[in-house]
Amino acid sequence: MAKLIELKGISKSYDDEKVIDSMNLYIRDGEFITLLGPSGCGKTTTLRIIGGFETPDEGSLYFDGTEISEVPAYKRHINTVFQKYALFPHLNVYENIAFPLRLKKMSEDDIKCRVTDMLKMVALSGFENKSVSTLSGGQQQRVAIARALISHPKVLLLDEPLGALDLKLRKDMQNELKTIQQAIGITFVYVTHDQEEALSMSDTVVVMADGEIQQIGTPIDIYNEPKNAFVADFIGESNIIDGIMLEDKRVRFSSHTFDCVDGGYDKNEPVDVVVRPEDVDVVAPDQGMLTGKVTSVTFKGVHYEIIVDIKGFKWMIQSTDYVEPEATIGLYIEPEAIHVMKKSKYSGKFGDYSSFSDELDQLSDVDTAEEF
Numbered sequence: 001m002a003k004l005i006e007l008k009g010i011s012k013s014y015d016d017e018k019v020i021d022s023m024n025l026y027i028r029d030g031e032f033i034t035l036l037g038p039s040g041c042g043k044t045t046t047l048r049i050i051g052g053f054e055t056p057d058e059g060s061l062y063f064d065g066t067e068i069s070e071v072p073a074y075k076r077h078i079n080t081v082f083q084k085y086a087l088f089p090h091l092n093v094y095e096n097i098a099f100p101l102r103l104k105k106m107s108e109d110d111i112k113c114r115v116t117d118m119l120k121m122v123a124l125s126g127f128e129n130k131s132v133s134t135l136s137g138g139q140q141q142r143v144a145i146a147r148a149l150i151s152h153p154k155v156l157l158l159d160e161p162l163g164a165l166d167l168k169l170r171k172d173m174q175n176e177l178k179t180i181q182q183a184i185g186i187t188f189v190y191v192t193h194d195q196e197e198a199l200s201m202s203d204t205v206v207v208m209a210d211g212e213i214q215q216i217g218t219p220i221d222i223y224n225e226p227k228n229a230f231v232a233d234f235i236g237e238s239n240i241i242d243g244i245m246l247e248d249k250r251v252r253f254s255s256h257t258f259d260c261v262d263g264g265y266d267k268n269e270p271v272d273v274v275v276r277p278e279d280v281d282v283v284a285p286d287q288g289m290l291t292g293k294v295t296s297v298t299f300k301g302v303h304y305e306i307i308v309d310i311k312g313f314k315w316m317i318q319s320t321d322y323v324e325p326e327a328t329i330g331l332y333i334e335p336e337a338i339h340v341m342k343k344s345k346y347s348g349k350f351g352d353y354s355s356f357s358d359e360l361d362q363l364s365d366v367d368t369a370e371e372f
Contacts, residue, residue: 001028004154004187005050009059012045019045021211023059027189028204029154032181034190036198037208038234043191044159046208050189051080051157064154077154083163085144087132093119094128096143100151118146121180138169145180155187162197174201195235199223207231209346228341232274233350239280239315240351243273243340251340254290254310258333262340272341274351277318279337282306288330297325307353314353 005027012020020042027033035043048054049061052073061069068076087096097118101111119125122142127135132143141161148156158177162170178201181188192198198205199219207214207222207230215227226232229240243253248263253273265271285291292310299305306317308329315331323329 001030003027004029004031004064005189006062007046007049007059008062010046010049010056010061011058012042012049012054012056019211020049020056023211023213025206025213025216027155027187030185030187031203032178032188032190032201033204033206034192034198034202035206035208036192036195036234037214038193041208042211043193043208047080047157047159047189047191050155051078052076053080078157079148079151079153079155080157080159081141081144081148081161083160085140087140087143087147089131089133091132092128093124093130093132093135093143096132097146097150099147104151114150115146118150121149121183122146123176136169137165138173141165141173142176145177149180149184149186153186155189156181158188158190160191160193162192162194170197177201199235207234209234225339226274226341228344228346229272229274229348229350230344230346232272232339232341233346237277237316237318238351239275239277239353241273241275241313242348243271245269245271245340249335251338254313256289258289258338259335260338260340261335262338265340265342270343272343272347272351274339274341275315275333275337277305277316278303279333280315280317280319281332281334282317282319282321282323283330283332285328285330288332290331290333291328292331294323294325294327294329297323316353 003026007023007025010020010023011018035046037043045054049056052071056069060067063076094115097115098111101114119128122145124139124142132140162173165173174197202219204216205219205222206216209230215222215231223235226235232238232240241253243251245251245265247267249260251258251260251273290310292308292315294306295309296307297304303318303320304322306319306323308315308317
């Protein structure tokens with residue numbers, strides 16, 4: 001796929017606080033790309049710069065090879081769907097979707113043909129005369145998407161569009177959005193703080209923190225090969241332990257030396273080691289590479305979430321096997337389950353589950369009132 005959008009050295013500050021710092025990113029034609037990160041990381045500001053709602057302080061923005069940093073939003077071949085859909089309550093479904101075409105003074109026959117096509121695409125045929133205020137959240141979102149797509153933009157920007165929906169509807173709409181994107185074949189640029197959304201919908205994920213891109217890759221690459229402790233912690237659960245790379249494919253952590261599959265590090269280089277909870281096997285203490293004491297067990301439906309104290313460091317393990325709290329267990333880890341990362345400014349901040357609880361985890365997902 002050819003490059004469609006390119007950001008070169010983009011920076012943006014508000015009140016002397018830099019929210020995007022020298023960003024370089026390209027987005028390909030027909031790609032579903034997600035900007036993923038916590039509140040305040042700069043993902044929404046990036047989206048607004050692409051859409052023309054903000055102007056960068058530094059850097060250049062290219063669309064199809066042309067610099068467009070100073071081009072106003074209405075002159076770009078880009079439309080946006082916001083979390084608040086901004087539908088017109090005094091207009092019915094048909095007229096909400098037709099509105100952009102009426103601004104262009106298209107003929108009534110052309111408008112009817114294109115609105116009918118859009119209604120079919122978003123599975124709202126027969127809803128033409130309904131008031132948008134009587135629709136469910138998911139239906140309103142589909143009206144907003146149809147209105148954004150009816151003028152045939154080359155790019156659709158989506159800013160946390162599923163945030164106001166309940167969990168089941170949100171999952172349904174994830175599938176629908178991906179289906180719509182594949183059907184029309186245009187570029188979708190999606191913003192979310194929800195890791196599951198990003199992994200399940202995207203061709204490419206851009207993980208952001210502190211106004212900088214931490215990693216770009218496919219969902220599988222981002223999950224299986226995180227670049228630093230922030231990415232490893234933000235994308236799913238991770239045990240992140242201080243280690244020493246003794247030599248290629250040999251790493252030491254938690255007072256034990258392990259075989260691994262990584263190389264290219266200096267001998268005895270300090271590293272961060274990531275082990276995903278689902279990649280740890282619970283075994284008898286005498287069969288384990290490591291042993292620890294179970295401090296808590298939580299039933300999660302398809303598995304148990306087990307917190308294990310190993311020399312004062314709390315590991316999380318996800319297993320279908322139940323173990324008793326206070327039991328001593330062994331941990332067995334295959335070489336392929338051990339991922340070694342370079343030390344970074346995020347080292348030591350994540351990966352120990354000493355303070356872990358569902359309540360704290362849920363609180364960390366709540367967006368702040370002001371999103372950058």
